[in-house]
Amino acid sequence: MKLATWNVxxxxxxxxxxxxxxxxxxxxxxxLQELKCPVEKFPAQAIxxxxxxxxxxxxxxxxxxxxxxxxxxxxxxxxxxxxxFADEQARLVVAEVExxxxxxxxxxxxxxxxxxxxxxxxxxxxxxxxxxxxxxxxERERLAERPFVLMGDFNIAPAPDDTHPDWPxxxxxxxxxxxxxxxxxxxxxxxxxxxxxPQPPQSYxxxxxxxxAFRRNLGxxxxxxxxxxxxxxxxxxxxxxxxxxxxERPSDxxxxxxxxxxxxxxxx
DNA sequence: ATGTCGTTTGTAAAACGA
Numbered sequence: 001m002k003l004a005t006w007n008v009x010x011x012x013x014x015x016x017x018x019x020x021x022x023x024x025x026x027x028x029x030x031x032l033q034e035l036k037c038p039v040e041k042f043p044a045q046a047i048x049x050x051x052x053x054x055x056x057x058x059x060x061x062x063x064x065x066x067x068x069x070x071x072x073x074x075x076x077x078x079x080x081x082x083x084x085f086a087d088e089q090a091r092l093v094v095a096e097v098e099x100x101x102x103x104x105x106x107x108x109x110x111x112x113x114x115x116x117x118x119x120x121x122x123x124x125x126x127x128x129x130x131x132x133x134x135x136x137x138x139e140r141e142r143l144a145e146r147p148f149v150l151m152g153d154f155n156i157a158p159a160p161d162d163t164h165p166d167w168p169x170x171x172x173x174x175x176x177x178x179x180x181x182x183x184x185x186x187x188x189x190x191x192x193x194x195x196x197x198p199q200p201p202q203s204y205x206x207x208x209x210x211x212x213a214f215r216r217n218l219g220x221x222x223x224x225x226x227x228x229x230x231x232x233x234x235x236x237x238x239x240x241x242x243x244x245x246x247x248e249r250p251s252d253x254x255x256x257x258x259x260x261x262x263x264x265x266x267x268x
Numbered sequence: 269a270t271g272t273c274g275t276t277t278g279t280a281a282a283a284c285g286a
Contacts, residue, residue, distance in 0.1 A: 062284095062285070115286055208272075208286090
């Protein structure tokens, strides 16, 4: 089972990259963020031709998330939008995926956390409220007690090692309140899959388009895959695929990929 | 360097968000 998350920054512009990457990587489930397109303009046909079905929570201009599920895997959409949180912005979609030879379905979330713009701005207040509602929903539904994967663009670099050395540790994407919000998700029992494995130093998932940031590796690790304890015995690898960031006219984000052992192999 | 993208709107430059 291979799961991945990728902020594509406009699916209309990035469709060729998405197609190329799907053919190369063949994930079973891919979470997408920043579609920037309403559901009726989502390129479902092009994606179906590559063997994927989609749950789409779209919106014109901004935001927009989706979950692509490889054909042959039974699944159902479980929620569109953050349950219990009135939100005009399309930032979350949930699906339940039936794995072969598994008793419990895998609950998967594609989430596009608010950026927050600047610490103490109105958008920052909204960001913290949104994450609070997300954590409350996970807690209320006891999702951490099930096979559960929360993945997406969190817009938070959880620790100093997740930012390039010059990034302000009290600024947006790294500030103490944002890191505390991320820590609350971990306190529910969820685990940052990337940090379960040895990783190259200065591993990042996002680089600003400006200032040659990618060339100089001035990035942040803000795209994450959190998993519930039930999945820990199945973790095999978690990597950031920087290759698409090198392609012409790239997204500013790179995909993050998680490999899970099949359920059949987990009994020890 | 206010340095780049993607989208929208008073369809052309500017605003907005990231």
